[in-house]
Amino acid sequence: MSMEAASSAAPFTRFEQLRFGREVLQREGEALIALAGRLHEEFCLAVNLLYECRASVIVTGMGKAGLIGQKIAATLASTGTTAHFLHPAEAIHGDLGRIHDGDVVLALSFSGETEEIVRLLPTLADMHTEIIAVTARPDCTLAQAAAVTIALGSLKEACFLGLAPSTSTTAMLAVGDALALVVSRMRHFAAADFARFHSGGSLGRKLAKVEEVMRPLHDCRLADDEQTVREVLVSGSRPGRRTGAIMLTDATGKLTGIFTDSDLARLLETNRDADLDAEIGSLMTRDPATIQAGQLMQAALEILSARRISELPVVNDRGEPIGLIDITDLVGLQPVTDAAAQAMLSTETDKLSGPKTISLPNRPTT
Secondary structure: OHHHHOOOOOOOOOHHHHHHHHHHHHHHHHHHHHHHHOOOOOHHHHHHHHOOOOOOEEEOOOHHHHHHHHHHHHHHHHHHEEEEEHHHHHHHOOOHOOOOOOEEEEOOOOOOOOHHHHHHHHHHHHHOEEEEEEOOOOOOOHHOOOEEEOOOOOOOOOOOOOOOHHHHHHHHHHHHHHHHHHHHHHHOOOOHHHHHHOOHHHHHHHHHHHHHHHHHHOOOOEOOOEEEEEEEEHHOOOOOOOOOEEEOOOOOEEEEEEEHHHHHHHHHHHOOOOHOEEEEEHHHHOOOEEEEEEEHHHHHHHHHHHHHEEEEEEEEEOOOEEEEEEEHOOOOOOOOOOOHHHHHHHHHHHHOOOOOOHHHHHHHOO
């Protein structure tokens, strides 16, 4: 159908859009479930080839399969398996030189007869490079040249014309994920390893260690727990953006408590002016929640959310504060849970409802 004819066709109603969209997802989902039931020994052989690869996994595919291959190569690389994508058309114009002794090729072609892929096979055979084929049938040209073939079987594309790669590429992507994640588990790939490869963006920050994200001690408010509230507030200012809490320590430098802006607001709202000259240790929150240096930010986020707090001191193995995590610095690191949202809302409401500059009542005269 031409574009002109399509534009004059009957409108595609929202009901029809939803019906067809759900049908596409259902077809692809059913295909994946069926494929999971068909995985057998060939999958294990492919996993072992990837796990024992002495060099790099070279992923190749043409067109839509090539785009899927790029994602599979990225997943392998980010989960502990050295991997690169090789464009098959570029390969026959010199890029075959990127393949070295010990490499394993993961080749994607649903038909198994893709011209650019088939043209690589004789050279790969001469190089004694083992091939893992992901294709529809075990009797195609690609499968015949491969050491291991993962056969996807006969799949019906979700496209209403039955032509656009959709179900087939979804199946390829899922098999690639399964291969990468099984091999990663066999390598005992840990969260710390994952963090090393994902240092950027919100994911990188969640996987960073707390000391890499926290406000360092020189940017925090810190005081002796034997000082009065007034003394602490007068002497505890810091340049730059102020934290919403004061960390309090004893004579040995260990963290004993925390005093927040909300604690101060409650004193002023209840006319407890006399408490401004009381020892802050008697009014602070004792033994507050903390996180030890070396932990991941993900753990800190979970504590902030579960405890519904806005500030989390970071301590060393001796219990001494070395910094502070403020929830306002972490917006965007994860979907905000109801508990985290409520904690942020309560804290920000307290801050906004109070005076911008707090004038302390005069010290009582004697």
